[in-house]
Amino acid sequence: MKKNLTKKDLINSIYMQIGFSKKISDSLIEDFLLTIIDCLKREKKLKIAKFGSFSIRNKKSRIGRNPLTKEIKTISERNVVLFKASKDFKELVNLKND
Secondary structure, three states, X not given: OOOXXXXXXXXXXXXXXXXXXXXXXXXXXXXXXXXXXXXXXXXOEEEEOOOEEEEEEEEOOEEEEOOOOOOEEEEOOEEEEEEEEOHHXXXXXXXXXX
């Protein structure tokens, strides 16, 4: 079953596990995410030890087609964020619980 993790879920987790107020937990999560975004904008790469690395790649414009209407349109050039999980992260995900 698919479960989306929301910012509200993260705030509640910090509130329950660490005991910070929800306002402080919200500020902590917001600052963390803004730090990641700012670093990516400036450096184009970000590595978080034992978690993974984020990078920005430029995609060139290309021709696309709407599968329903068969209408052809140009998809504009844009930046996309890539994530590559670290070896430790992959091992934790694939860890068997005995």
